[in-house]
Amino acid sequence: MKKVLFASTALIATASVAAAEVNFSGYGRFGIGYVEDRVNVTGATTTASGAIVPTTADSDDAILVSRFRLNIDANVETDGGVEFSGRVRLQADEDSSTGEANSAGLNGARFSVIYGGLRVDAGNVAGAFDNLANYYGNEVGLELFAGQYSGVNYNFLAYSSTGSGANAVFFQYAVGDFAFGASYDQRTFFPGGGVTTDADRWDVSATYTFNNITAAVAYGQTDASGAGSDPSLTVLTLGGEWGDFGGTLFVADDATEVTATDGTAWGLSASYNLGAATTLLFTYGDGNADADLQQVAIGAIYDLGGGASLRGGLGVNDCDVCSDSTMVADFGAQFNF
């Protein structure tokens, strides 16, 4: 059997002459993931009072975790220098509830037009929050299981790696030290009975970079279709780098119009390069609402060269109304291609 080998470094040199091309990139990662008292929801029962109680079965706390991600990108450039591109992602993950594997799947397509500092995305797009500088900060662990945003409950427009995602539009414009973003998702639900419910979402952002510091602010809201006030989210982030040290700050006003999760959310994260190959990571996220998720985690990355690295993390998840905290940890290898 002849193998068709596609050499990456060799071909990059010839890419500049190509009018149309298909690119493949992505990463694989695998290792051990631990979640304290991991359970699998296998069904639900209804009590005499009408409450629905999920039936759970114990899973193994330590399971084999993995992800294979392949981005399929197609690009063309017009005579006038406008770039058109499309992306579909192929991804396989383990089933974290059962510890068994899932088959790989394909997500919804994203389309882009890029010209100078202007970028327009359509389809399965990331919105202004999902694209916001330092929103995610330094996430921790092989699986990025903890982040500074953990207290946020607003459901913003995000790129879906394993589903169809939204069918929305995102605009981005960069000029000098400033960048602006905005998205609009004409979302429609069909609850049945001939009813159509609009749940349109929009968000906007502004980003300013001065020296080694980046500040960003974003606001978004969702049409509640007359059912009360429109849920909204406001986020302010700060991020900077000083030599081997990097840090981010995060503050959000999370107005989901649900008492248990409404309020202020905050967090921070840090990274430190310890020598040539090791990076230490820390993240903390929290919120003042009863059900806001609090995450504290430390982690490390050890670079093996060639795009491969060993990664791991250790953290605790908790909330004010949670009966107990949950310890989370993972360790494994990641290779980017």
Next chain:
Amino acid sequence: MKKVLFASTALIATASVAAAEVNFSGYGRFGIGYVEDRVNVTGATTTASGAIVPTTADSDDAILVSRFRLNIDANVETDGGVEFSGRVRLQADEDSSTGEANSAGLNGARFSVIYGGLRVDAGNVAGAFDNLANYYGNEVGLELFAGQYSGVNYNFLAYSSTGSGANAVFFQYAVGDFAFGASYDQRTFFPGGGVTTDADRWDVSATYTFNNITAAVAYGQTDASGAGSDPSLTVLTLGGEWGDFGGTLFVADDATEVTATDGTAWGLSASYNLGAATTLLFTYGDGNADADLQQVAIGAIYDLGGGASLRGGLGVNDCDVCSDSTMVADFGAQFNF
């Protein structure tokens, strides 16, 4: 993250030395699609008299339409010069009923053997109608929403881009100015209760090209399994090019054995190159049966170079028993790779 870039033009030069290769091609398109009074069927109710009435909910008339299509082709050539190839298509489309996106999917595989003027396809194949010269003519719009064949209701063997398709065989032989095609689909239904229903389909075609004109005729029929006469279709097409002008004519005898759609169908289409980059398109399709779909549409394509173009169309769908006509329009960009 290193990106694996595959340069198309650079590699074409080396393809002649390859015994086995995997090719990627396709297109992306996205834009705005408008359908007057677009609805989504969300269920069905049964009236007191037993009639089943679909429940529909209003959708947005104007939605974001898109398609990402990637053909995965594998080819080998034997020492004797026989080419074997296989194709699977990866495609993502918007959901035109709801205005939301669908995840990308894979279709059924098609296999081919090619030697000289002879080609045999097996699996998810296009039959003699689907391969017929000028059957589709100049379809109009970013989404090709209108065509000269609109009055035809016969369900012929066609390539499926998003499903498994048929498991059939197609033969094509070209000699000089003549080409012949034939297909056979050994189709079987299992309605349950241990019953097996044969619904085999076959079709044949002949094509003759003289100077700048191509004439083609095709006939096909489907086994009704003893339930009345076998449905059949006869099609005659003519197509020609005169400088910047191209046109097609279409006549069909549509014998679906259903009164509301049986009869003659006809249509025509035209294209005109207006300057170096713009092409104008027109198409018209109709039939004499009460439920035959009539389509009239005009459109344009503006070439941006590099495989990219702007495309749009405007048309009206109607039929004799339709309560009202429906306006359809779209506009957007397409890029081929």
Next chain:
Amino acid sequence: MKKVLFASTALIATASVAAAEVNFSGYGRFGIGYVEDRVNVTGATTTASGAIVPTTADSDDAILVSRFRLNIDANVETDGGVEFSGRVRLQADEDSSTGEANSAGLNGARFSVIYGGLRVDAGNVAGAFDNLANYYGNEVGLELFAGQYSGVNYNFLAYSSTGSGANAVFFQYAVGDFAFGASYDQRTFFPGGGVTTDADRWDVSATYTFNNITAAVAYGQTDASGAGSDPSLTVLTLGGEWGDFGGTLFVADDATEVTATDGTAWGLSASYNLGAATTLLFTYGDGNADADLQQVAIGAIYDLGGGASLRGGLGVNDCDVCSDSTMVADFGAQFNF
């Protein structure tokens, strides 16, 4: 439409300079498959005594069979010479019950770390049996419909080409003429009602090659979770090549803890190169349990060059308690890429 051609032989020369790469390989095959009295199970009925009887409908005995298989492999090599790789397989097959086609699908991902003679696989892996030298021997037919292992009923850890597979680990170590393998599958079932059932599987193997002969032995067992004895399997294989002749021997102790299938299974296979392009194949498999499947088959492969070949086989399936034997045959083309 520009086609992106990836030349295999031309690019292999450049692969050594690449740190990260995505490879595509696989095969296509298509032809005619015959199964005597082929049926499709369309449902089931329950008799008055409570027995469940499947409802079957006749299918065509001779159908169009096909497979398109594309392996997507991503590889990186660290500075220290450790290779990390991930594989997802895209595969489309015909539906052998109905004679219709299936759409292509993606399977679960497999991850590998390779360093010197050591290999560790994780995810959708093949276990020690599935990787055992000469376990499958010379399988016969375009579809490899018969093999020497036919009397084995133990369900060992195997790579899944069309499903998610297991989420397991496989180790392999080769040193000189010896090779050792072992796998562990932390398998969990959730039958509902909050119950968790462990069904862990493990297996080990040893292989020794002396001159032109390879001997291999493997043992594996599955945790019965307290429900009786643990099912197990012991396999011994021998394989050798003498010029144009190759042969394998197979003996297994199949302890599935099910009376109808427990006992000894045995088989053998042979291949003979008849001239430069033709290979003749024979296989026989059987067991002493009442329900053990007996397979006898002969086949041939004719090499067309360039990775393409014509293949076919003819065989008979039977068992002690089967009401009748079943003739099986196929013929078609395969092309590797």
